[in-house]
Amino acid sequence: MVKELIQKKGSTMRQPVVKSIYLFLFSFFWFCHTNAQQENLEIYWIDVEGGAATLIVTPDRQVVLMDAGFQRDDGRDSGRIMAAMKDAGVTEIDYFLASHFHGDHVGGLSSLSANVSIKEFIDHGDSVEQDSERRRADWESYLSIVEGARRSVAAGDQLSLEGIDFTFVTSNGEIFSKELPGIKPNPHCSGAPSGDDDSGENSRSLGYLLSLGKFQFLNLGDLTFNVQHKLACPQYELGSVDIFQVPRHGNAVALQFSTAVNPTVAVLNNGPRKGGSASGSDALKVIPDLEAVWQLHRALGLDDHHNASTQMTANLTEENDAGYWIKAVVQEDGMRYELVNQRNHFSRLYMSK
Numbered sequence: 001m002v003k004e005l006i007q008k009k010g011s012t013m014r015q016p017v018v019k020s021i022y023l024f025l026f027s028f029f030w031f032c033h034t035n036a037q038q039e040n041l042e043i044y045w046i047d048v049e050g051g052a053a054t055l056i057v058t059p060d061r062q063v064v065l066m067d068a069g070f071q072r073d074d075g076r077d078s079g080r081i082m083a084a085m086k087d088a089g090v091t092e093i094d095y096f097l098a099s100h101f102h103g104d105h106v107g108g109l110s111s112l113s114a115n116v117s118i119k120e121f122i123d124h125g126d127s128v129e130q131d132s133e134r135r136r137a138d139w140e141s142y143l144s145i146v147e148g149a150r151r152s153v154a155a156g157d158q159l160s161l162e163g164i165d166f167t168f169v170t171s172n173g174e175i176f177s178k179e180l181p182g183i184k185p186n187p188h189c190s191g192a193p194s195g196d197d198d199s200g201e202n203s204r205s206l207g208y209l210l211s212l213g214k215f216q217f218l219n220l221g222d223l224t225f226n227v228q229h230k231l232a233c234p235q236y237e238l239g240s241v242d243i244f245q246v247p248r249h250g251n252a253v254a255l256q257f258s259t260a261v262n263p264t265v266a267v268l269n270n271g272p273r274k275g276g277s278a279s280g281s282d283a284l285k286v287i288p289d290l291e292a293v294w295q296l297h298r299a300l301g302l303d304d305h306h307n308a309s310t311q312m313t314a315n316l317t318e319e320n321d322a323g324y325w326i327k328a329v330v331q332e333d334g335m336r337y338e339l340v341n342q343r344n345h346f347s348r349l350y351m352s353k
């Protein structure tokens with residue numbers, strides 16, 4: 001039947017038709033397979049209303065969580081993290097990664113750690129922002145939670161995960177490079193602004209590159225322009241990726257960096273009124289290989305042109321809605337991956353580069 005259908009089409013239509021049929025059939029059979037066995041890599045972008053919480057569950061069911069959303073008396077964000085863990089069928093966390101020490105990233109850790117066993121806590125080193133009573137209290141709270149199970153890592157260090165290459169590519173303002181053979185200068189560096197001389201917590205964000213076979217996922221927390229520039233120029237050495245969690249909730253990405261990272265899919269962990277800026281959206285539009293933008297929230301202050309499609313947006317209304325997640329399911333050999341919107345069950349399959 002597939003052959004017949006192809007023969008009826010003109011030669012110019014053949015490739016897209018074959019690709020569509022192939023992706024449809026593969027998606028169907030893979031869906032049946034993924035429901036029968038949990039052997040895939042799963043990534044959840046959990047809605048913490050403009051904070052961050054990205055959960056990774058490996059094919060061997062090892063669990064990594066970067067960031068835990070906000071501190072709230074009602075435990076909203078830790079509750080949403082636990083709901084995603086339940087969906088993935090896991091009950092404890094092997095590694096908690098603090099990208100940096102702002103309240104939208106580590107605020108929810110006290111509630112989470114009171115309810116979930118966390119084996120090890122990893123960070124970029126001590127907080128450099130302890131300039132107010134509130135921030136000192138937050139920092140001391142973090143230290144009391146992680147006591148005896150804390151490790152600070154440098155760019156280039158790795159996380160031990162079965163079958164997964166997981167490298168910290170930024171930490172404490174420093175960067176790691178792979179020094180790929182035959183690397184060329186980045187053409188977008190010429191005349192590009194190098195960013196403010198920012199040395200605060202955002203600039204020190206712990207960032208990682210996760211690889212499973214051909215599949216690559218890059219998450220850099222709230223990394224600032226100046227360190228993005230350092231990664232991108234004069235040449236970018238980490239290689240292009242499949243999924244890119246856009247830094248600072250989609251608010252700020254340097255063009256010389258986004259074009260070099262050249263993802264197929266960009267994910268924004270924005271809130272209804274936090275992250276997801278027009279300039280951030282414009283910097284994504286020029287990415288050569290970009291096929292789709294997925295957002296945790298519609299950015300309510302922006303027009304359609306600067307928002308992802310409704311299908312690929314998990315939450316459409318104001319804060320404290322249902323808190324739907326976006327999930328990526330990566331085939332165990334890393335060849336293909338599917339993104340799913342929990343709200344409407346819309347999904348799309350992509351091929352790894």
Ligand SMILES: [Zn+2]
Binds near residue numbers: 249
């Ligand atoms: Zn943030």
